[in-house]
Amino acid sequence: MTGLAVADTSRWEFDVGALPELRIGYHDGLVVGLLPKPLHPDSDDQEMLLCDVVDVDPDVMAGAGVGVAQLSTVGLVLLHRRVTPLEQSRVAWAVGSRVRRQRLLTGADPRVVMTGARPPADVVPAGVSFSSSRVWLRDGDAVSGVEVWEVMFPFRDLMTESSPP
Structure with a gap:
């Protein structure tokens, strides 16, 4: 995809205790976050100005997530199905935050x-x-591989190619 910075996540490690808290509940929906800028280039933390859960039917969730990501005030969208373990969604949010930060630093389209x-x-x-990311999750002395996915959408190429230099 043109203009898309693909992160090498194979060496990324997250600590279970440092994963973001998400209060999603047992339902299907989108977690929508406004993350305007990274706090520090070498930090995984980003200022979360808004985090909301929007109920969405699983049959339209992928399309709805891509649509919501087009809004100028949205920095990160997480698709969460009720059958997905909460820890998986927390890891996906952490990966999305880091990917977004890297894209901001390189001037790439930061929508994730x-x-x-x-x-x-x-x-x-x-x-x-979908593009999979395999990252490592540390829980005390135990380290395990976790796979999460970024939703890749075609609008990104069109917007990147039509943007002025």
Whole structure:
């Protein structure tokens, strides 16, 4: 995809205790965050000005997430299905925050849509694909691999190519 900075997440590690708190509940929805800028270039933390959960039917969740990400005030969108373990969604949010920060630092399009569990193909709109990220999760002395996905959408290429230099 043109203009898209792809992060190498294979060496990223997150501590279970440092994962962001998400209060999603047992339902399907989008977690929408406004993350206007990174606090420090070498920090994983970003100022969260808004975090809201919007109920969305799983059959339209991927398309709705991509649509919400187009809003200028939205920095990060997380697709969460009730069957997804909360820890998976928390890891996806942490990865999305870090990916967004890296894109901001490089001048790339910072809009990020993440999911802790890849949706079934029959509910994914045409042109939308997924890029997996494998990261490491530390819980005390135990370290395990966790896979989360970024939702890749076609509008990003069109907007990047039509933007003035």
